[in-house]
Structures are given as structure tokens and as C-alpha cells.
Amino acid sequence: MTRLFEPTSFVQHSVDTASPSLLDKLGTFTDFKHGNPFVGNPRFSGPAELPRNQHVAVLPYQMFREGSNLDVAATHQIEHIKNKNLKPLSIETEREYASLGKSYNALTDKERIALGKYMETEVITSSQADKIALERLNWFSRRSAGTIWWKAGLVGKADPRISDDIGLITIGDILRFGNEEQAMKLTNEDVEKMFRELKQVSLKNIHDVARVKPLNVKLLDQGRNIVPERPLLFEQRMTDLTNAASENVQQMTPEMKTDMFEALYLVSGYSPKQAQEFSKVALKNLDDKPDELGTLLKGPWKKTMQKLNLWKTPQKSVT
Structure with a gap:
């Protein structure tokens, strides 16, 4: 399907990834047990914390450079997908999508591909419901860069399961x-x-x-x-x-x-x-x-x- 409101193209560069060691990966579950690794880090501007009751084998900061747009965008997406708190974009929720859309729309095409692969392999795995939620989240994030001309009344009565x-x-x-x-x-x-x-x-x-x-x-x-x-x-x-x-x-x-x-x-x-x-x-x-x-x-x-x-x-x- 032709996608409307694609973000402005940015100059392509290497994907901003980290190279986690085996020890880092094994320590992932300890990170969840002892709290959020982002808390207290002034460079991090994403959600306050990731859901602790969900295991993510490799955390965003272990896959991507900590504090980068990829790190922030991935953390936002995990928080919305795992907490299942995604609301449709509208004039009423525009502010909620401000930081989410900003980090996502700042990504290059290569970075979005990297983000998508990470979400599919480390977060969504085999959940069809989560896959649909991610596709919706990506669409709303892209669309948040355009003029929001509709209210919640338009989207609130539509079936989100089939978008x-x-x-x-x-x-x-x-x-x-x-x-x-x-x-x-x-x-x-x-x-x-x-x-x-x-x-x-x-x-x-x-x-x-x-x-x-x-x-x-x-x-x-x-x-x-x-x-x-x-x-x-x-x-x-x-x-x-x-x-x-x-x-x-x-x-x-x-x-x-x-x-x-x-x-x-x-x-x-x-x-x-x-x-x-x-x-x-x-x-x-x-x-x-x-x-x-x-x-x-x-x-x-x-x-x-x-x-x-x-x-x-x-x-x-x-x-």
C-alpha cells in the first residue's frame, strides 16, 4: 500500500548499533530484576521505564548506542507494545505522540529497517496481536508529522483490530x-x-x-x-x-x-x-x-x- 505522509528523507549513515558482549546479554534478566538501567541516566530521554514483567532478550541500549534515536525509539515502542496502551492518533492524543513521533521520524531508512528487525526478533516474536500493534504504532508515528485534522470521535468508533x-x-x-x-x-x-x-x-x-x-x-x-x-x-x-x-x-x-x-x-x-x-x-x-x-x-x-x-x-x- 502506498504510504502517505512519509517523513522527510535524511542523509543515510551507518546504523547506530552497539555491540553487546555475551555477559551483557546474560545480564539482561538481572537488569529487569534490579530495575530499569535507564533510570538516573541524564542522556536517556525515553519512557520512565520498560515493563518489568516482560522479558526482552536484548534491551534497546544493548542493541543500539545508548541515548541514540534508535535506542529511544525502540524503548518507546516496547513500552507501548508490552503495556498494550496504544491509543489511536487524534487531536486529543497528539501530545502523547510528540516524543514518539520525533524519535521515530528522525531515523534514516536503514535505521528503521534495523529497528524493525530488532522489534520482530527480540520483542514481538510470534505474537500476531503485537505485530499488528507495531504496524499501527509505526503508521501513527509517521503520520504524527502531518496536520492532525480529526478528533477522537472519528477513530474511536472504528475497529482497531483491522485498522x-x-x-x-x-x-x-x-x-x-x-x-x-x-x-x-x-x-x-x-x-x-x-x-x-x-x-x-x-x-x-x-x-x-x-x-x-x-x-x-x-x-x-x-x-x-x-x-x-x-x-x-x-x-x-x-x-x-x-x-x-x-x-x-x-x-x-x-x-x-x-x-x-x-x-x-x-x-x-x-x-x-x-x-x-x-x-x-x-x-x-x-x-x-x-x-x-x-x-x-x-x-x-x-x-x-x-x-x-x-x-x-x-x-x-x-x-
Whole structure:
């Protein structure tokens, strides 16, 4: 899946790792028994302590240089994963992600790979729940560098087990909810890219698992979930998108038209299976009516969908 809000690239350098001795590794469990090795170290700026009831074979400071971004980022991640206290990112939790996101986003690509390998081999091991939690933590950490335009009400009602909350945030990002301008100004390239991304996020979650049920996009159209509060923002942005598409729909490839129709059905509350079936029928019905296709996409998005829903089964012109 294409990831939005990737942090700015940093100059690549060697991974900042330590070389723990066998004695260091054997002393790990003693470290846990006698307390946190970070306490009292003025250079360490991570969480106050690691969970003592969980064994981590190699502690972050033994794998990475003590006090480095890798050391701090790994310690933060272990604390959240093992204590199972991860809250979704929102305007209410933005401050909680400040230090976590800062240390994670300061890492180079090589350092992130090293961090990921460490977490997978020394912390997560075979726990699928912890693996999902880590993927969510990494996503929220990356995303914390961007504009936070949503409240806890948006993510609080979504299913975190399949990261529906992240799906809703991604749809809002695609539709530029972080931009407070009244209307989107879109090029043909913008339109096609946005439809492809809307389809992609509606079909699979960040764990690369296919969705069976549709995302609850109605939460995006509730002004109280948006910062600043803007009622019907989702409807307005979809109207901008479909109106822009109407100007270029005749030049779209058949594949692009399929992506567009599937995306329209998906963000209207239909399941992936329904969206695929309905878009095929609708496109077949409109195949020999090019003028009607352009007209269909003009005007308010909800009216477009009312008309489009009439094309789900074979019938005569409805315009």
C-alpha cells in the first residue's frame, strides 16, 4: 500500500548499533530484576521505564548506542507494545505522540529497517496481536508529522483490530481534509490518483488484509469529528472530485473508469464485492452513452450516486 505522509528523507549513515558482549546479554534478566538501567541516566530521554514483567532478550541500549534515536525509539515502542496502551492518533492524543513521533521520524531508512528487525526478533516474536500493534504504532508515528485534522470521535468508533481508523484517516488525507480551503483545485492527474488511492484503501488495510465490509465513511461527514469543525466536508470534497472527473472522463482509459466507479461505490458504503459487481454493470450500461457519463458526474456528489445506483442493473437511460 502506498504510504502517505512519509517523513522527510535524511542523509543515510551507518546504523547506530552497539555491540553487546555475551555477559551483557546474560545480564539482561538481572537488569529487569534490579530495575530499569535507564533510570538516573541524564542522556536517556525515553519512557520512565520498560515493563518489568516482560522479558526482552536484548534491551534497546544493548542493541543500539545508548541515548541514540534508535535506542529511544525502540524503548518507546516496547513500552507501548508490552503495556498494550496504544491509543489511536487524534487531536486529543497528539501530545502523547510528540516524543514518539520525533524519535521515530528522525531515523534514516536503514535505521528503521534495523529497528524493525530488532522489534520482530527480540520483542514481538510470534505474537500476531503485537505485530499488528507495531504496524499501527509505526503508521501513527509517521503520520504524527502531518496536520492532525480529526478528533477522537472519528477513530474511536472504528475497529482497531483491522485498522479501520487508519483507513478513515487515509481517506480524509486523500481528500485533503487537512487543507482548509473551501474547494479542491484538481488536475487530471490528481483526479486519477485520488480515485486509485480511494479504491486501494477501501480494498485492503495497512496489514495487507483484504476488507470484507465497507469502511464507515459516514463518520467523515460528521463535522464534530473534524478540526476545525466542518459539516459535510466529505460530501463537499467528493463533489469536487466527481466534478473534476467529468471534465476528463472521455479521455480516461477503461481501466481508469473501472477504478473510478469502484471507488465511488466503495466510499458510498458498498462492500468490495458489491462495488466490483455494480461498477461492471454500470460501465456496461453506460458504454454506448458517453455523453451521459460526463453528465452523470456533474453536480452534487450525492445526486451523482443516486443516478449511479440506478445503473447497477441493466436498464434504459435515466438522465
